[in-house]
Structure formats: C-alpha cells, structure tokens
Amino acid sequence: MTQITRDGKTILVLGGTGKTGRRVAERLKARGLPVRVGSRSGSPPFDWTDPGTWAPALDGAAAAYLAYQPDLAVPGAVDAIRGLTETALAGGTRRLVLLSGRGEEEARACEKVLADAGAEWTVLRCAWFAQNFSEGALTDPVREGEVVLPPGDVGEPFVDVDDIADVAFAALTEDGHTGELYELTGPRLLTFADAVAGIAEATGRDIRYASVAPDAFAAGLRAQGVPAEAVDLLTYLFTTLFDGRNAHLGDGVQRALGRPPADFRDFARRTAATGIWNGAEQ
Template identity: 65%
Template sequence: MTINRTIDTNSTILVVGSTGKTGRRVAERLSDLGYNVRHGARSSDVPFDWADRETWGAALADVDAAYVTYFPDLAAPGSIADIQTFTELAVARGVQRLVLLSGRGEEDAEACERVVQAAGLEWTIIRATWFAQNFNESYFLEPIQAGEVALPVGSVAEPFVDADDIADVAVAALTDDRHVGELYELTGPRLLTFADAVAEIASATGREIAFVSITAEEFAAGLAEQGAPEEVIGLLIYLFTHVLDGRNASLADGVQRALGREPRDFKVFVADAAATGIWAAVTEQGE
C-alpha cells in the first residue's frame, strides 16, 4: 500500500464512538498529543449517529484519519452494510487512514474487516476480545454492586483485554505509519472464566460476590424484565451462546506486536477499579 503522507498534529482525526469505553480513551490520548480531534457521537458539535446516515457526511468532512467503533456491535444485524457505506463515503471524502475496532471470533465482524481492507485506504484492524471494563463501566457493574452476577456461560475461559491497551494500540495505529496494513488481535495475558473474574473482584473489594451460571432463556427473560430492547437482548444472547463457545480461549500477541510491551493484567485492572469504590455494595454507596 502506498502511503500518501504522514498523519501529524495538523491532521483532523474523527473518533466514532467518542463517548464509549475505547473511543473516550482514544480521543483523550489524541487531544493530549496535540491532534485535532472530531468527536463522533450523537451529542457532538458535529453529530454522528450510526442510525442516521445523514449525519455521516458532515462528520467525515475534512477528516484525515478515523477510529471507528460500531454501535451496538459489529455482530449486530446491518453492520456490514453500514460499514460498507461508511467506508465508501470516507474514501469519497478523502480520508487517508481508518482504524477499525473489531470483535474476536465474530463472523460479521470479520466480514466488516474485509470491507475496510478492500476499500483502498490505509487501514489497521484491531480485533479485541471481551473488555475488562465491562465489569466496571458497562454490563456487569450493577450485578457486581448487588452481589450476584448471573450469566449464561459456564467454564469457558476468556482473555479479557483492558480498554487502555486497546486505546494505546488505536492511537499508535492512527499516528504511526508502521501500523498500516496490520491486523492486531488483542487479548490480556491470562485466561479467566467469568467466575474467576468475579472472584478476583470479590477478593479485591473484600465483598461476597456470587457468580451463577444460568440458561440463555433465563438471561433473556431477566433482560426483558429490565426493559432491554429486543435487539439488545438478541445481540447479548448471540455473544454469550455463540462467541463464548471456547473459540477465543487462547492468548494472542497483538499488544506485544503493536506496542512492544505486555498487555495489562486483569488483576491490575481490578486493583485500580476497586480503589475507586465503584464496586461497593449499593447500600454502601447510598450511605
């Protein structure tokens, strides 16, 4: 691939999903380095919404590079068509470089990767496993605070990756020509079951936090009771029953190849998160 020019601090970088777990971190790092960051979110000055294609063109105008996360997930229906249209528009708008956050072991995500790879711009693929931050910034926070995490998964192990590692790789890929044309598969340095992960959190907080393995039907019913949209329920069931079938129960060296260092261990993440008090029992937080 021919590199036209280097992305430098005069460049404008679009961060799609700049309020999300990785996008927020990427935007902060780029700003700290002096890059011009355009926030791609529904609440941004130039709004971006995956559900409204009319917003895409303005968000991509005069952009040199883009970090792309897809909501709710590249495994969701419609993702391939959206990524195809978005990438074609990016090329038409003159975007030079695109870094895509993909999902490990997801067939539709890999189809989206191929779309980006064939688009004719500089690309880097970041294929990540489950985020450690799902335990303190997302799905599992409230159950941990309540003292019981009930999920439709058993003894399958997952190499949880830290969102800070993902952000570091993304920033490197956006700003350094050496990462053009690379596919980095990112994992943490250890395999843990979800029960193992919850046990580490319990140990760090000094609380009793149970992990309970339930059926997919029970999980779906619980989500519906909480008012979760049908499409979100379907996506989570797919991730737990198909992607978490053991296909990702192995370590990869993407962090090492991209950054020249070891990935952050789950235990370090847990210690840092526990120190903030985020996992205190709900009754304790209300006192």
C-alpha cells in the same frame, strides 16, 4: 513525527463517548492533536443510522477510528461499514482503524470491507472488555454481589480497554500499522467465575458468579424491561462467543506497542480503589 501530526489534520473518533472512543480521544487531545468526537451530540453530529451525517463528520479528517454501535454482529453492520468506508475514501480520509470483535463472522466481514476498499486500514480484533464489569450493565450486579450470565467454564482473555486505546492511538498517529490485524487480549485465560472472584478479592467483598441457561438469561433481561433487540443481541453474544472459540491468547498488544498487555488483576485492583464497586451497604 508522523505525516498526520505534521499536517495537523483532524482525527475523527466515532463512538467518541464510549468505552474505547472516549479513551482514544483523551489520548489524542493530550498530545495536542486536533480531534473530532463523532456522536449524535457531536458538532457536527454523527449517527450510524443516518448516512447523511457521515460526510460532514469526516470532512477534513486525515484518519478515523471506527467503533460501530451497537455491535458489528447486528444486521446492517456490514453495509454501514461499507458505506462509511466509501464516504471516507471519497472525501480523502484514508487511514481507518476498526474496532472489531473476536469470533464474530459478521465482524470479519466488516474487516474484509476495509481491506478490499484500498484504505490504510488497521483492525483491532478485541477480546471481551475488562471494563464491561465497571462501565456497563455488569456494574450493578457486581455492586449487588452476584453476576449471573450464560458462560460456564470457558476461558476468556479479558482485555483492558486502556490497552485498546493505546493501540488505536498508535495506529491513528504512527506509521507502520497499515494492513495489520491486531488480536488484542489480556495475558491469560480466565473464566467469568475467575474474573468475578478477582473483583471480589480486590474489593474485599463477597461477590458471586452464577452460570444460567440462555433461556433463563433472556427471560431475566425481559423482566428487567430490556428492549427485545438488546435481549436478542446479548443472548447471541453470550451463547456464541463463549463456546471455546476465543479461549486462546493474542499477541496484538505486544506487536503494536512492544510491551505485554495489562493483566485483569491489575484492572480489578485499580478499579476497586475508585470505589465504583462498593455495595449499597457501604
């Protein structure tokens, strides 16, 4: 039994309603651990853009899971992580687990903030989420039968968000993860076309993937009414992170949990069974 469990102190989960945070909070609650979900609708509320909400959310917390919104690549993220880390340490929250991204220089700067601050830190440097196809902006394109994005024939080791949550849970509640940087990926490289083909096979539907030039991609987002800041961020991410820099596997899941990572094929089959990708005609 770990120190955090013995003390019965709260664990703060920032981004607690998002893809990873929701799962982390669910795992903590299932083990009977006291959890505080950090979100604008939480009690007390937490807002990354309002530093006045940080200390109340951290009050009494022994550990915190840091999932920054909208992405560590945006301007101001490093300052926010630095400020949150200083607030946490000043209030006695020493164990900090950061959700980070592969291939992002800005994310690495945020990782360094934790390492330099003297916290009991763990970094989860993650590949592209498999669940981006089922719990985000790509869900509707999959349902409609065509996913159009800039990446071409570049491999990505899509990671299952449930693996991320399992590693985060371990880092928050167990000893032995302090100072570890876990590169969390799936077990094999897939292009986006491969991933979409896997979803098509799992659903038994005709779902196509098309690679489009970044300018055309951005124009399509603007035509859909996507805010300019979001267009810029998505275009940056899709054109920067998929240049081959992340086309290699990480061993973080194996090192943290002692088991291999989940395969995208299993994610696709499991998710298809829920019916979430059924087309409008179905």
